[in-house]
Amino acid sequence: QDAVPGVVTTAAAPAAARPHVVVLATGGTIAGAGASAMNSATYTAAKVPVDKLLAGLPELSQVARVSGEQVFQIASESFTNDNLLTLARRVSQLVKQPDVDGIVVTHGTDTLAETAYFLGLTVHTDKPIAVVGSMRPGTALSADGALNLVNAVHVAASKDARGKGVLVTMNDEIQTARDVNKDVNIQTGAFKSQWGPLGMVVEGRNYWFRAPIKRHTQQSEFNIDTIERLPQVDIVYAYGNVQPTAVQALVAGGAKALIHAGTGNGSVADRMVQPLRDAQAQGVMIVRSSRVPYGFVLRNAEQPDDKYDWVAAHDMRPEKARLLTMLALARGASTSELQRMFWEY
Numbered sequence: 001q002d003a004v005p006g007v008v009t010t011a012a013a014p015a016a017a018r019p020h021v022v023v024l025a026t027g028g029t030i031a032g033a034g035a036s037a038m039n040s041a042t043y044t045a046a047k048v049p050v051d052k053l054l055a056g057l058p059e060l061s062q063v064a065r066v067s068g069e070q071v072f073q074i075a076s077e078s079f080t081n082d083n084l085l086t087l088a089r090r091v092s093q094l095v096k097q098p099d100v101d102g103i104v105v106t107h108g109t110d111t112l113a114e115t116a117y118f119l120g121l122t123v124h125t126d127k128p129i130a131v132v133g134s135m136r137p138g139t140a141l142s143a144d145g146a147l148n149l150v151n152a153v154h155v156a157a158s159k160d161a162r163g164k165g166v167l168v169t170m171n172d173e174i175q176t177a178r179d180v181n182k183d184v185n186i187q188t189g190a191f192k193s194q195w196g197p198l199g200m201v202v203e204g205r206n207y208w209f210r211a212p213i214k215r216h217t218q219q220s221e222f223n224i225d226t227i228e229r230l231p232q233v234d235i236v237y238a239y240g241n242v243q244p245t246a247v248q249a250l251v252a253g254g255a256k257a258l259i260h261a262g263t264g265n266g267s268v269a270d271r272m273v274q275p276l277r278d279a280q281a282q283g284v285m286i287v288r289s290s291r292v293p294y295g296f297v298l299r300n301a302e303q304p305d306d307k308y309d310w311v312a313a314h315d316m317r318p319e320k321a322r323l324l325t326m327l328a329l330a331r332g333a334s335t336s337e338l339q340r341m342f343w344e345y
């Protein structure tokens with residue numbers, strides 16, 4: 001292939017010189033199987049073991065030396081904090097090995113963006129980490145997992161992906177873990193970022209158009225190697241006629257912080273303000289995010305954050321705000337430190 005400035009392909013390298021990529025499999029639809037080829041949405045996730053997934057893709061050997069590890073075999077809606085810690089610790093161990101050049105994590109798409117963001121916040125490396133899933137099981141017509149996985153291995157094997165943090169490779173796009181979210185619950189073009197993808201991966205070449213600006217991996221103040229536990233942080237959802245029942249139950253259940261998924265610009269219903277302040281009086285940090293997927297929550301707009309000592313989650317979706325807040329609390333961060341983190345990560 002002709003050289004293209006800023007573009008790297010690994011496809012032509014001799015076998016011994018090919019980069020070593022470890023595929024850590026966690027389950028999801030990319031390891032799913034349905035009853036018939038017509039079942040694109042009705043199937044069982046987390047069925048196919050990683051060895052079988054890799055054996056079904058001889059194309060991978062053109063891209064990298066690939067080894068697989070089955071870390072979990074679960075649908076990603078069932079991911080827990082313990083799963084996050086176990087996975088991040090394994091990634092952190094592997095990236096320290098000189099014989100490992102990049103990591104791929106195969107994952108269900110439901111919480112893929114959360115795990116990818118968590119890895120980007122906690123694993124210190126400049127080696128590429130590509131998180132990938134599929135919207136259709138491998139048994140379906142036009143299954144998307146095979147190409148998504150080949151693309152992920154290619155990105156993880158690429159020198160030009162180094163230092164860009166954790167990347168998500170779905171539907172030929174390369175997205176930064178921080179910005180990407182699952183925004184469509186059916187269809188292969190499900191992952192979107194309101195700030196746009198970083199680039200595309202097409203036929204074994206990466207095409208980059210931008211780079212992440214926020215702190216991640218090597219510049220992160222969080223480090224999985226020193227995190228023992230994650231404190232309980234929960235989410236309360238806003239809607240018409242909302243009542244304080246959920247807030248009170250979550251506080252009673254031991255929440256150390258609550259992410260309020262408000263309406264509009266992180267708005268809080270008048271009858272919810274006092275219950276949230278009562279929770280705060282019991283030591284629970286309050287973070288204002290929004291159930292609206294795009295835009296961002298402005299500090300002191302809609303609610304007086306300075307006066308109440310509340311934190312604005314900026315453009316973080318509630319579920320990602322939960323992850324940053326857990327990591328902040330694990331470090332004993334104050335509300336002003338957590339606010340700084342929302343601007344920086």
Ligand SMILES: NC(=O)C[C@H](N)C(=O)O
Pocket residue numbers: 027028029030045074075076077107108109110111133134135136
């Ligand atoms: N497409 C998928 O992977 C969805 C599945 N529920 C999962 O997250 O495991």
